[in-house]
Amino acid sequence: MSPPAPWSLLARALAxxxxxxxxxxxxxxxxxxHGWPLLGIASLGAGFCAWRMRLPRWWWxxxxxxxxxxxxxxxxQLPAEWFAAALVASLLLFGTVMASRxxxxxxxxxxxxxxxxxxxxxxxxxSDLRAIDLGGGLGGLLLTLWRSGRCRHCAGIEWAPLPYLxxxxxxxxxxxxxxxxxxxxWRVDLGEYDLVYAFLSPAAMPRLWDKAAREMRAGSWLISxxxxxxxxxxDRRRAVGDDPEDALLLWRMPRQRR
Numbered sequence: 627m628s629p630p631a632p633w634s635l636l637a638r639a640l641a642x643x644x645x646x647x648x649x650x651x652x653x654x655x656x657x658x659x660h661g662w663p664l665l666g667i668a669s670l671g672a673g674f675c676a677w678r679m680r681l682p683r684w685w686w687x688x689x690x691x692x693x694x695x696x697x698x699x700x701x702x703q704l705p706a707e708w709f710a711a712a713l714v715a716s717l718l719l720f721g722t723v724m725a726s727r728x729x730x731x732x733x734x735x736x737x738x739x740x741x742x743x744x745x746x747x748x749x750x751x752x753s754d755l756r757a758i759d760l761g762g763g764l765g766g767l768l769l770t771l772w773r774s775g776r777c778r779h780c781a782g783i784e785w786a787p788l789p790y791l792x793x794x795x796x797x798x799x800x801x802x803x804x805x806x807x808x809x810x811x812w813r814v815d816l817g818e819y820d821l822v823y824a825f826l827s828p829a830a831m832p833r834l835w836d837k838a839a840r841e842m843r844a845g846s847w848l849i850s851x852x853x854x855x856x857x858x859x860x861d862r863r864r865a866v867g868d869d870p871e872d873a874l875l876l877w878r879m880p881r882q883r884r
Contacts, residue, residue, distance in 0.1 A: 638679050642689045646672030650693075668693040732763045733825050737851050738770040740866045740874055741823065745776045748847055748876075749820065754778040757821040760811040760834075761785070765793035767823060769800055780804035781819075783811050816841040825851040832856060842879040850875045 649671035650664040673690030681689075749755055755777045759767045762782030772780050781804055784790040790808045797806050816822050816838055824834060835855040838848045852871055854860070860875040 638676075638681060642672045642675035642679065642681075643692060645675040646670070646689070646693060665694045733767050733851055735766075736866050737825070737874065738767050740864050741767070741849065742770055742774045742776075744849075744864055744874070744876070745774060749776070752776065755821055756781075756819045757823065758782065758814065758816070758819045760814065760822065760824040761826055762793055762806065763789055763825075765797045765802070765806065768797065768804060768806070769802060772802055772804060777804075781807070783807045783809055783814055785810055812837065816846075817843055820846050821849065822846070823849045823851070824853075826853060828853050838877075838879065844880055846879045848877045848879060 646668040650668040653667050654664055669690045669692075672693060673686050676686045676689040745755070753776050756779045757771050757777050758780075759771075759782040762768060762784045765782060768780050768782045771777050780802075782793070784793060784806075785808070787808070790806075794806050797804075811824075812833070819842075822838065822842065824830075826834060831850065831853050832855065834850075835848075835858060842848060850860075851866070851874055854875055855877070858877065861878045862876040864874040864876070866872045866874060
């Protein structure tokens with residue numbers, strides 16, 4: 627089953643906030659609670675609604691946290707300009723997360739080292755690899771791949787404006803010879819690459835798998851950090867940390883959904 631459209635997801639999340647507010651209003655009208663405890667009712671109502679609507683688990687937390695957070699911000703009586711500045715900063719840092727369903731997460735040194743440690747196993751005696759990082763963040767993984775000496779061409783694409791600019795500056799200063807693009811990862815032709823790396827989100831994995839299954843050529847590898855493809859067990863798994871979920875998941879293409 628394909629994941630819900632992002633705007634459908636947002637509409638349901640907003641409906642949960644309305645449900646929480648109505649629950650608090652009903653309690654208030656009944657005379658059972660007054661004042662700040664009503665925020666707890668609104669919070670529990672929104673979180674319960676998100677659970678009943680089967681939204682992703684992180685939306686349960688967001689739904690429950692929104693009423694007290696909104697009340698706390700309102701109590702500060704901040705100037706309207708602050709909210710506009712916060713919105714602009716969020717768009718620059720995170721891009722259109724609701725559309726892409728991919729937040730800004732950085733792989734970290736251990737994941738980068740684990741990936742380069744796999745290159746000898748996946749591509750023995752090759753130094754002409756074409757690799758791409760989907761959602762390149764600040765460019766750290768691209769630098770690691772390039773410095774490994776195994777890639778003839780390294781590419782990265784990033785959708786959030788501020789990370790793209792910082793990553794581009796970082797790569798330029800390091801003398802990175804590959805490609806760094808601003809845009810949507812869903813518009814990249816994965817058939818050009820031997821290795822496709824992604825650290826996205828659970829919501830994005832079904833769509834990424836469908837895209838990889840259509841486009842990636844035989845013998846290439848799709849590698850996801852932490853997030854699995856529903857219904858498609860990986861061909862290999864390389865632990866990164868002590869947490870069982872802290873691992874690289876690898877699929878050798880082509881594969882069929884089981």
